[in-house]
Amino acid sequence: MTTVGATGGQAPVRRKAGRAPWLDWMVLPTLAVLAVVVGYPVVYTLLLSVQDYNLVDFQPARYVGSENYQSLFSDPIFWQSLRNTAVYTFGSVGISVLIGLALALLMENLGGARFRAVRALLLLPWAVPFVVVAFLFRYMYLQNGGIINEMLLWAGLISQPVPWLNDAWLAMPAVMVANIWAMAPFFFLLLSAALSGIPNEVIESARVDRARTWSMIWHIKLPFLRNPLLVSSLLMIIANFNDFAKIWAMTQGGPGFSTTTLVIYVYRLAFENFEFGYASATGVVWLVLLFVFALAYLRTLRME
């Protein structure tokens, strides 16, 4: 006899709703809200992106066609921001995935109260608000009086304090470390849950076949983790692509433009320089890139 239900491994089949055409119109309020909340800003940004509009210029906005876009593509700061965005986003997500995966695999078979406490501690950074993370690391990185420099000096590993956030080469990795510290627990949590979902029969049969640890991870566990990894990575790529708070609180995009990402650049253009036309053109490019990631995310979800 076969039981179909919530405990039977299959979702209960929902009774097909009767086809009532008026029900389709019920979606209208949602569409109206989306049109105002999402559609209007997007359309207005597109319109602004083809105008020369500086809020403090006291001149009315002027249609300039593709001029802003042409300027953008010859703007070295835009390209540097784009590069920085890619390094920050893919670097942070990639390393966080590896750390989260390693932690999940290490903690997989460790039970008991002691390890539950360790698990909770490992998750703690994810619960810390991003701005707090940024300031925490900013003060830890300080050249004068920062705990990281103090400890390295004390251990004799350095003879001079290192300007972590004030060196064009070190600033980006330093900001990424803070980001990874905050993000790796997310992957740890998600992958731990995915690991616990691997059927015992599969693990048992691999053991019977005398699969070694590495072989077990590579051939059994990782294929099961593929989809959760893909979905969570894409989600985090989108989140990091938009990450403003951490970078702004730690470096404001500096020194120079070495940690300026697209979102920081758009903010500076729009809310410091008040160049709304040019900022909108940058925002449109940013939006298109985000749209590509969002499409990939939706596609992955559908495939899953």
Next chain:
Amino acid sequence: MEKAGLDPQNPPKTIDELMAAMAKIKETQPDVIPLGLDTTNRAFSMSSNWPWMRTFGALPAGEGATGAESPEMKAYLQWMRDLAQKGYIDPGRKIGEFRPLAAQDKVAFHWDQVLLQGVIQSTNSMPDEDFYDRWGVTAMPAGPSGKSYSFEGGHQLVMFADSEKKEAAWAFMQYLATSPDAIANYTISYNSSLPPLAKAPNEELASQLDTPIFNAFSETVIPTLTPQPYGPAFAAAATAVMAGVQEAVTGNQPIDQIAASIQQRLDRQ
């Protein structure tokens, strides 16, 4: 200053004297930041660095600008790099982040405003007499031109050309700037700033303003004020210039290259 063998009654008057004094401070007290200077990338940092640029004769933006590639601007950028390389400044801190350190005697020279007194006293509860005994105000050191520069860092009252109520706006501005009530209850007590008047409007206020700090600002600093290139393009110019200052302070790119990239950014505006 005394610990470094310097005479507190004779503060540095030129950039060379300042450099010599900072060298002594660094040598005798390595945990003290010799000069509190804001090098963040924001409009206020440009304002606070503007007098230093002017000290070297640089005028990167505004009316009569000589650009970022002038020898004077390069001299300023080189000086900033020297300050960082010798450990005389602590790059990346905002001006406000130096104040608590100053209250703990961890900053020797500090570019700041009248309100610094209130911040320090609220941090370390130092009585007025002790504060005046320990802290003094002087004009910024002069550069190659022999002239000292400063800037007014308080808040400005602005009336827009298109304002429909100009008379009312002007009356309100006059009230805020000259009324004894506004000066006593807002300018001095709340904002700890100098009123925009050459002479206090009454005896009571004159006595409140008769402190070594207010007097030093009125008599020594105000005469050295230099105008800022404020206007619609100021914020964008500040981003362009201060990004270059940060590159000079924290990197090892040639100064000529940094100056050229600042100019390139200024030209794009």
